[in-house]
Amino acid sequence: MANNFLKTSRLDQFLDALRLFGELHAPTTSESGVHRFSLLDDPADLNLDYRRTQIPPKKYLLPFREEILHCAGDTYREGHCGAVDMVLFGVHSCDLEGIAYLDRVFLADPADPGYSARRASLTLVGVTCHPDDFCFCPEGTVSTACDLFLAASGDGFHLTSHSVRGNAILAAAEHLLEEGVPLQPATSSGLCFPPQDPELRFSDHPLWEKFASTCVSCGACSVCCPTCYCFDVREYPALSGGCTRIREWDNCLFASHGEVAGANFRPERLDRLRYRFLHKYCGFTPLQGISSCVGCGRCKEVCPVDIDLRELTVAPKQVQP
């Protein structure tokens, strides 16, 4: 059988091999101590012990803000998608599942041009995670939604390829690998929080009112969510004539999210919370019946007022006041 075990002492050399496949990005820690994915110049900056990055890898596929169209006179051109060959190393299973969900949204017919270009040039290398109190995915789950997965084991990693590109990486790194004990076959974690009955969003659970009164609509929950993809499209005229159209992340708790000419579909914060519940845990057409929660725990960690919408699925008497 082929060698598939990488000793930790050879990780730096393995990272160099990964650079053959594109610009290497990996989990690092910022000056102020925030975990994030960023360009990895120096392997010493790698932080593989991270629990979760503040922003999930979606930032590489769906940037916070991008110019999608430029008009001038009678002509227009699409924005530059900025796709470069990139390897994202050290992604946890929840985030891999998050990307798999976004793929279902943005690569479906018709595919989003910017997203598909960036996705096609992105190589994903997953790694074993260490859950903390905020995580809520089933323990020990391993995602297969990547090119290569590194399962930590003893003094190294078992490498499993899940794509042609993964095979190519294994071939390029063959001289660094040795024989290891075979692993249990990987099980896809799938989506960790089961889909909910859409009617639940209209329940008279007392937490609805509490959340509606404490939510500050800061937007952190969706900014940091690996599967939130709502965006706003705005157009700004240019002084030279013509205009620029931008796409920017939006949040369903903002007053403007459900606003249309002359009215608002969701005028109150309570309506917006019910809508968020629907989208996260029930899904809509064509992803109806699919929960988009991957259990990364970011929303729970970043919420200033400790809102956890999952509590709405538990009978009131079991909820801490």
Next chain:
Amino acid sequence: MRPMKLAITGLTACSGCQLTLLNCEDELPELLARCELVYFPLAESGNKLEVQFDAAIVEGAVSTPKDLELLFRLRNASKVLVAYGTCALFGGVAAMNNMTCSRHDLLQAVFGAAEKLPESFAPAPLANYVSVDAVVTGCPPEKQEIAELLAALAAGTLPPPRSYPVCTECRSRENLCLLLEKNELCLGPVVQGGCNARCPATGIVCEGCRGPVREANVAQELELLLERGFGRDEIERRMSRFKPEWDYGQRH
């Protein structure tokens, strides 16, 4: 196309907003090609007020009879009146003590026990006296938002507003949350974004220079800060730095 006739001026203010406009060096040639600066005393001489303006861009709060006179004149002569900067929108720094002491005491503190004090009343936003058609917030406003406004005016429209708080851009930039992680008095959740979280990105809390975000949950922000051990006085003093009056019971 006829260039649009512009008036750009300030009332009770530091002229910082107008200076920020003058600092848009990259955009100035295009701006001058699209408009005629008929009245812009900070930047040029030979200003005329006795004309009709396509737009008047007014910085500062209203706090003297002369402010009022200029404001009424510009309102009557302009198709579009823009409240330009935090003072013009909310009263700003000049108004921070409106709720805590009388105008007379403030004047005496500055001018001493002079026999004749200047005529002055509590600084107030433009909208307290005239109708305002467009706003650009910030102390000073972001260059990009100024360029957006001027370009939109030249195109005969107004730029689409942003309606998210500072936290949204702050989180997106992967800054450390100063409110939750460092227990600092950060006003990010209730303050209008669009500055790309300029201050928190350098480790300084949001002091609220852009004024309240739409439907700000002021009561909850107050609770969050009280829970972190800040005193009510300290919180109110900070919040009134750029806008004197907040409804501390407002949740949406």
